[in-house]
Amino acid sequence: MAKNTSAPKNAKAAAARAQAQKNVKSQERRTTLGIIIGVAIAIVVFGGIVLFIVQSSQVPGLDSADAVAPAGADETGGIPIGADGAAGGAVPADAPRLDIYEDFNCVHCASFEATNGADIEAMAEAEEAAIWVHPIAFLGDYSTRAANAAATVADAEPEAYLDFTSALFASRPESGGLTDDQIEQVAVDAGVSADVAATFTDGTFTKWVLAATDQASQDGVTGTPSLMLDRELLTQEDVLYTQPGALRTFIQEQ
Numbered sequence: 305m306a307k308n309t310s311a312p313k314n315a316k317a318a319a320a321r322a323q324a325q326k327n328v329k330s331q332e333r334r335t336t337l338g339i340i341i342g343v344a345i346a347i348v349v350f351g352g353i354v355l356f357i358v359q360s361s362q363v364p365g366l367d368s369a370d371a372v373a374p375a376g377a378d379e380t381g382g383i384p385i386g387a388d389g390a391a392g393g394a395v396p397a398d399a400p401r402l403d404i405y406e407d408f409n410c411v412h413c414a415s416f417e418a419t420n421g422a423d424i425e426a427m428a429e430a431e432e433a434a435i436w437v438h439p440i441a442f443l444g445d446y447s448t449r450a451a452n453a454a455a456t457v458a459d460a461e462p463e464a465y466l467d468f469t470s471a472l473f474a475s476r477p478e479s480g481g482l483t484d485d486q487i488e489q490v491a492v493d494a495g496v497s498a499d500v501a502a503t504f505t506d507g508t509f510t511k512w513v514l515a516a517t518d519q520a521s522q523d524g525v526t527g528t529p530s531l532m533l534d535r536e537l538l539t540q541e542d543v544l545y546t547q548p549g550a551l552r553t554f555i556q557e558q
Contacts, residue, residue, distance in 0.1 A: 363518045364511050371515040372508055374459035380523065380535075381516030382436030383458050383465075385428045391458035391465035395434035400558045402433040403532035405525050408450035409443040409481055414473040416529040420545060421470055423552040433555050439469070440517040442528060446481025448513055453487050453501075455509035460500045468494040533558070 364370040366381055376392025377383050382403055386393015395401075404424065406413040428435045439454040441447035450472055458465045471494040475482065482490065484505050491501040520530075524537055531538040531545065533555075540546070543554040 363514045366512070366515045366519050368511075368515065371512040373512050374455040374509060375462070376458070377455075377512070377516075378436070380436070380438070381440070381512075381519045382438050383455075385424075385435040385437060385466070387429050387431055389425055389428060389463070389466050391437070391462040393462070395428075395436070396431040397434070399431055399434050400555060401436065401532075401534050402427070402555060403436045403438060403535065405438040405440055405520055405528055405530040405532075407440055407442050407447050407528040408454070408469075408472050408476065409447040410528045411476070413529045414476050416545065417470060417473040419548055420551050421466075423549065425466060427552055427555060432552070437469075438516060438520060439513065440520050440525075440528065441513050442517065444481075448510060449484065449504070450482070450487060451513040451516075452507055452510045453491065453504040455512060456500065456504055457491065457496055459509070460503075461496055464491075464495045468496055470494075 366373070366379060374383060374392065380403065383391050384393060384395045385391060386395065402424075406416070424435060427433045439451035441451045454465070454469050454472070457468050468491050471490050472482075472487070475486070475490045488501040488504055491504070492498055523532075523535075529545075531543075531551075533542075538545075543550055545551040545554075
């Protein structure tokens with residue numbers, strides 16, 4: 305009598321099919337989960353791109369009526385320093401143009417100021433260079449508030465600009481930035497009138513600061529301090545401006 309082997313074979317086939325179906329369903333669940341996660345990530349990334357575009361679109365151009373500029377500021381976002389050391393003053397037309405981009409929350413800018421501040425003032429006084437300063441805000445809220453304060457002084461009490469900005473760098477904390485009250489006190493201690501210092505929180509030049517910062521980025525400035533000679537970026541290979549006297553010597557040789 306022949307043995308009946310069909311039942312075990314059918315059972316094995318059924319079990320194999322059941323396992324295959326389980327594997328397919330499991331793969332489908334993993335695929336579905338992967339699609340959901342992928343879509344979620346795409347939404348987050350897309351949302352971030354949209355937010356960046358929206359925020360960028362809110363920055364006015366320097367030629368916008370919303371970007372109220374301090375007296376004497378030009379289309380590059382620079383403020384001239386006259387021979388008397390006052391912001392907004394006349395600069396020599398036949399001297400090399402030196403643009404200085406600084407952020408008041410930048411430790412390297414504070415070092416640059418300590419090394420070169422006196423020479424920059426001397427170059428302006430001697431008309432060895434047409435000095436243009438750019439208070440910009442790459443490093444957040446404090447940078448913006450401090451640059452607005454600097455622009456306010458440049459506009460209202462230009463003769464106090466260099467003393468005030470030098471004091472801002474000297475007062476820079478290791479982290480966090482100064483409060484509004486502290487910025488105001490630094491200004492008063494540097495010779496700015498209390499009435500002018502009290503207007504810092506009005507934010508009159510905040511949009512100009514944002515526009516000037518955006519313009520600096522468009523002009524190739526990617527960090528601070530940055531220098532331009534006749535609107536061409538300088539590097540440490542051009543002039544080692546971390547060394548005392550090097551920047552002024554370089555300018556005198558032009």
